[in-house]
Amino acid sequence: MYRILKKSELTTNIYLMDVEAKRVAKACQPGQFVIVRMDAEGERIPLTICDYDREKGTVTIVFQCVGAETHRMVSLEEGDAFHDFVGPLGCPSELVKEPEEELKKKRILFVAGGVGAAPVYPQVKWLHEQGVAADVIVGSKTKDLLILEKEMTAVAGNLYITTDDGSYGRSGMVTQTIKDLVAEGKEYDVCIAIGPMIMMKFVCLLTKDLNIPTVVSLNPIMVDGTGMCGACRVTVGGKVKFACVDGPEFDGHEVNFDEAMRRQTLYKTEEGRAMLRLQEGDTHHGGCGNC
Amino acid sequence: MDVMDVLTKIPVREQDAKERAANFEEVCLGYNQEEAQNEATRCINCKNAQCIKGCPVAIDIPAFIQKVKEGDMAEAYQIISKASALPAVCGRVCPQETQCEGKCIRGIKGDPISIGKLERFVADWARENGIKPAGAVEKKGKKVAVIGSGPAGLTCAGDLAKMGYEVTIFEALHEPGGVLVYGIPEFRLPKKAVVAEEIENVKALGVKIETNVVVGKSVTIDELIQEEGFEAVFIGSGAGLPKFMGIPGENSNGVFSANEYLTRSNLMKAFDESSNTPIMHSKKVAVVGGGNVAMDAARTALRLGAEVHIVYRRSEEELPARVEEVHHAKEEGIIFDLLTNPTEILADEKGWVTGMKCIRMELGEPDASGRRRPVEIPGSEFTMELDTVIMSLGTSPNPLISSTTEGLETNKWKCIVAEESNGQTTKEGVYAGGDAVTGAATVILAMGAGKAAAKGIDEYLCGK
Numbered sequence: 055m056y057r058i059l060k061k062s063e064l065t066t067n068i069y070l071m072d073v074e075a076k077r078v079a080k081a082c083q084p085g086q087f088v089i090v091r092m093d094a095e096g097e098r099i100p101l102t103i104c105d106y107d108r109e110k111g112t113v114t115i116v117f118q119c120v121g122a123e124t125h126r127m128v129s130l131e132e133g134d135a136f137h138d139f140v141g142p143l144g145c146p147s148e149l150v151k152e153p154e155e156e157l158k159k160k161r162i163l164f165v166a167g168g169v170g171a172a173p174v175y176p177q178v179k180w181l182h183e184q185g186v187a188a189d190v191i192v193g194s195k196t197k198d199l200l201i202l203e204k205e206m207t208a209v210a211g212n213l214y215i216t217t218d219d220g221s222y223g224r225s226g227m228v229t230q231t232i233k234d235l236v237a238e239g240k241e242y243d244v245c246i247a248i249g250p251m252i253m254m255k256f257v258c259l260l261t262k263d264l265n266i267p268t269v270v271s272l273n274p275i276m277v278d279g280t281g282m283c284g285a286c287r288v289t290v291g292g293k294v295k296f297a298c299v300d301g302p303e304f305d306g307h308e309v310n311f312d313e314a315m316r317r318q319t320l321y322k323t324e325e326g327r328a329m330l331r332l333q334e335g336d337t338h339h340g341g342c343g344n345c
Numbered sequence: 346m347d348v349m350d351v352l353t354k355i356p357v358r359e360q361d362a363k364e365r366a367a368n369f370e371e372v373c374l375g376y377n378q379e380e381a382q383n384e385a386t387r388c389i390n391c392k393n394a395q396c397i398k399g400c401p402v403a404i405d406i407p408a409f410i411q412k413v414k415e416g417d418m419a420e421a422y423q424i425i426s427k428a429s430a431l432p433a434v435c436g437r438v439c440p441q442e443t444q445c446e447g448k449c450i451r452g453i454k455g456d457p458i459s460i461g462k463l464e465r466f467v468a469d470w471a472r473e474n475g476i477k478p479a480g481a482v483e484k485k486g487k488k489v490a491v492i493g494s495g496p497a498g499l500t501c502a503g504d505l506a507k508m509g510y511e512v513t514i515f516e517a518l519h520e521p522g523g524v525l526v527y528g529i530p531e532f533r534l535p536k537k538a539v540v541a542e543e544i545e546n547v548k549a550l551g552v553k554i555e556t557n558v559v560v561g562k563s564v565t566i567d568e569l570i571q572e573e574g575f576e577a578v579f580i581g582s583g584a585g586l587p588k589f590m591g592i593p594g595e596n597s598n599g600v601f602s603a604n605e606y607l608t609r610s611n612l613m614k615a616f617d618e619s620s621n622t623p624i625m626h627s628k629k630v631a632v633v634g635g636g637n638v639a640m641d642a643a644r645t646a647l648r649l650g651a652e653v654h655i656v657y658r659r660s661e662e663e664l665p666a667r668v669e670e671v672h673h674a675k676e677e678g679i680i681f682d683l684l685t686n687p688t689e690i691l692a693d694e695k696g697w698v699t700g701m702k703c704i705r706m707e708l709g710e711p712d713a714s715g716r717r718r719p720v721e722i723p724g725s726e727f728t729m730e731l732d733t734v735i736m737s738l739g740t741s742p743n744p745l746i747s748s749t750t751e752g753l754e755t756n757k758w759k760c761i762v763a764e765e766s767n768g769q770t771t772k773e774g775v776y777a778g779g780d781a782v783t784g785a786a787t788v789i790l791a792m793g794a795g796k797a798a799a800k801g802i803d804e805y806l807c808g809k
Contacts, residue, residue, distance in 0.1 A: 077564060078563065095621060097622045098519070098622075122621065126621075137519070140518075141562065280517050280745065282587070282743070283587070283605035283608050284589070284604060285602075287596060294589065294595070320598050320625075321623040
């Protein structure tokens with residue numbers, strides 16, 4: 055069992071948990087992910103690693119309630135435990151593998167959208183620890199939905215916050231902020247964009263124009279997370295890759311986002327049904343399209 | 346029994362084909378004691394028993410059948426469990442027709458003895474009567490790590506535990522059993538009643554199982570040896586990554602690997618309405634491939650309510666699946682589109698599968714495998730209307746372990762190189778067996794390899 059030492063609600067529907075998982079905490083690197091199962095009946099849910107404490111043996115996860123299973127997960131409290139917590143899965147971020155000298159010369163831009171701030175944070179923090187100050191753009195729909203601002207401020211070189219409705223920081227999408235920064239004369243050698251698929255797609259379209267190599271982290275549907283099922287296959291540069299073992303990070307300019315977005319909808323109706331079942335319980339009488 | 350009866354095996358009871366096509370209950374119901382004893386009397390107890398030579402783990406078959414004949418099921422079980430850690434599994438899924446039963450002298454003039462069904466009966470009897478295999482007498486005080494809790498790993502671990510080693514199995518998934526749990530469906534191999542119980546038996550020998558450990562990611566083999574005190578390691582990590590055809594449209598919504606489809610249904614219980622894991626409830630499915638896994642996927646889709654076609658590019662004779670599986674599939678209403686090869690998967694504007702373009706094949710000259718090579722018949726293209734395609738084309742090795750273990754060699758197919766006789770790899774103290782070494786094969790061959798490696802590890806550690 056994997057005990058939850060800390061739980062907090064970062065904003066509406068986005069939760070952070072510190073979970074005891076010694077092996078994962080010891081082995082994980084920025085860019086990797088875990089798969090969790092809340093109980094013996096639970097679905098396997100892939101989640102990015104937001105932070106880790108090797109000494110305490112804990113791993114921090116951040117998740118957003120999107121489906122029936124993540125809604126169920128909210129009921130877990132401090133002192134409760136996950137039934138399963140496996141990882142680290144996937145390859146570490148490319149940055150981790152780079153020689154220190156090269157890394158220090160790099161001008162790096164992170165672009166995080168929504169809950170994507172969670173997987174961006176450990177990378178920025180890791181760079182900060184290596185003495186590299188990276189610029190970070192965090193985009194959020196509104197001020198209320200913004201997460202990890204304080205944490206990010208502590209480790210980022212420059213932090214640029216933008217909200218879709220202009221309720222906080224700059225106004226508009228993350229792509230607007232990228233354009234603005236470049237117009238202000240900023241130059242970047244690499245961009246790492248993590249967030250909703252649609253955001254990553256548009257960031258990549260822009261950075262391709264701007265000639266900034268861009269890495270994205272994909273979160274497709276997965277079952278085992280070890281390469282066995284192939285559910286997470288994505289087309290990158292015309293070749294089929296498994297996000298769980300070949301990724302989750304890929305060259306954003308090569309990813310077929312339209313296909314990846316279509317594939318994400320695969321179980322949408324099934325998930326919708328499960329959600330209805332969960333919300334309505336015994337009172338469920340039709341409306342799910344299944345009964 | 347009269348003379349004629351002796352040539353014919355006692356038939357085994359099965360669930361009615363129509364009924365079972367709509368449920369996930371076990372197809373084969375097995376022998377009862379009377380049937381088992383009657384079948385056992387057909388065995389002539391050959392001195393130079395060929396059946397033992399046909400068994401990858403060399404069970405003393407005539408001896409256990411003799412005990413069945415006498416009605417001493419407990420002793421029959423002990424004889425089997427000396428050689429096999431998973432008799433209730435093997436009695437169900439071994440290809441006996443090409444192994445023990447294939448060599449049975451009785452088979453020359455009539456039906457061979459139903460060794461598999463007898464093994465199953467004995468194992469089930471032992472379970473129902475609470476009989477456990479005998480454990481180690483003396484502890485050796487040495488630790489061995491086993492990677493993977495499938496048939497190879499469980500067998501190797503069980504054998505080592507019986508020799509007195511302290512064994513820990515590391516399993517990547519949340520449940521032990523490997524392919525027995527995620528791959529083979531409930532209706533062929535009940536998970537709770539059979540698989541979980543056999544694993545309990547292995548645990549009863551003192552074997553520890555740590556789930557949720559992906560060796561190569563969570564911990565490396567070198568760390569297991571240097572930091573966690575394991576003196577030898579057995580790799581039984583299984584087959585690996587599913588293959589796809591590389592035809593257009595393969596990433597459309599509704600195309601799955603058999604691994605994914607079966608894992609959702611078997612491991613995650615998606616066949617059960619109350620499961621939290623979704624599975625596609627299809628109307629018309631094509632399963633591409635002709636092996637046992639293809640049959641399992643097809644029969645699962647059928648039970649979930651679909652019309653199911655097996656699409657295979659060679660003819661019935663070349664189907665790699667067990668005859669029994671093909672027979673069961675046909676009985677249940679699976680349609681076989683043989684000598685047919687997919688060329689493209691068609692999808693609507695939202696990316697959902699609508700059909701599959703195929704071409705008819707004919708058999709030409711024999712190829713390297715000795716089977717006649719399928720050749721396309723020009724102009725024979727046609728389209729099948731479908732909403733789901735399940736690719737069951739085999740797997741390629743998982744690089745997670747080989748890429749993180751220095752000194753561990755792989756061959757040109759990226760399988761781990763290991764001696765057949767004792768499982769020894771190119772890295773000292775590290776042994777391997779099963780699909781990770783051979784590529785996708787059978788449960789019993791993996792068990793045979795696990796057994797050989799246990800012997801190899803014992804010899805290595807004794808000489809250390």
